[in-house]
Amino acid sequence: MPAIDRYLEAATRENTRRSYQSAIRHFEIDWGGFLPASADAIARYLADHAESLSVNTLRSRLAALAQWHQTQGFPDPTKTPHVRKVLKGIAALHPASEKRAKPLQLAQLERLTAWLDEQIADAMAMGNARTHITHVRNKALVLLGFWRGFRSDELSRLRIEHITIEPGRGMTLFLPRTKGDRAQLGTTFRAPALSRLCPVAAYEAWIAASGLTEGPVFRSIDRWGHISDEVLRAGSFVPLLRALFRTAGVPAPDSYSSHSLRRGFANWANSNQWDLKMLMEYVGWKDVRSAMRYIDAADPFAQHRIESALTAAPTPVSQQLAVAAPAKPSP
Structure with a gap:
């Protein structure tokens, strides 16, 4: 491997490199896209996978496609308003809660x-x-x-x-x-x-x-x-x-x-x-x-805080009425 290629490879984390390579294969081989791609092709790719892939995964695919175009010296189609608007629409129509690993106690x-x-x-x-x-x-x-x-x-x-x-x-x-x-x-x-x-x-x-x-x-x-x-x-x-x-x-x-x-x-x-x-x-x-993102609330449903307030000694009714009664005008 030439020295310059070795240094270029070292500039990107191995996990990121593998993820980008997988994304490019998915776009070209699995979906049948062509590189360099147009903004319209990127938008169609997003729309075709809107229901099968999460928004975060689609964002990762866009990052890979953007990196490919930038390193090859082509205009980046992923930054166009058209593509951004399609992604925003997918996020609106296919919302999904973030999946997080269960913490080991x-x-x-x-x-x-x-x-x-x-x-x-x-x-x-x-x-x-x-x-x-x-x-x-x-x-x-x-x-x-x-x-x-x-x-x-x-x-x-x-x-x-x-x-x-x-x-x-x-x-x-x-x-x-x-x-x-x-x-x-x-x-x-x-x-x-x-x-x-x-x-x-x-x-x-x-x-x-x-x-x-x-x-x-x-x-x-x-x-x-x-x-x-x-x-x-x-x-x-x-x-x-x-x-x-x-x-x-x-x-x-x-x-x-x-x-x-x-x-x-x-x-x-x-x-x-x-x-x-x-x-x-x-x-x-x-x-x-x-x-x-890694820290869970100690009382996620606020149950303890609310129950503590509910079980506190209630204010006597007479005091509540006294507070609620309007003051009499002085003669």
């Missing part, structure tokens, strides 16, 4: 970790190397993902040489690229050493069991227990987590995704009186709106 994390510990102990006793090393990895992945509020793509990009352990205190993790790092300066995260459910101890156990000294932290493991040189892809995290939740007996396992770890931590921190500024700094959110 601390009690469920404890249940899952206890189950993993049992599997690890049983595998050691039976000499089952594959099951042992797989669940040691899974425990590190779940605990680090929860306590650091990492996305699946962040977990997949962790590298051993960018992680430092400070015994008794915690670990420092450096990611050269993160979603909010527009300047490409890299981001440093810290995870604490805990008395239980410890992400640092789980990570150290995985490194010791795997014998890894450099490269990706989380990798795939084949049926014979061989650890791959390749990273565990971000797209593998959702089926992996759901399979773990299902086997461990966590209710409704298919309602969880990799974002469940991030949302679970955010809700745990919020319920334990972390202020929003502290939470944003810890997780790495730059925008308040992004942070609030």
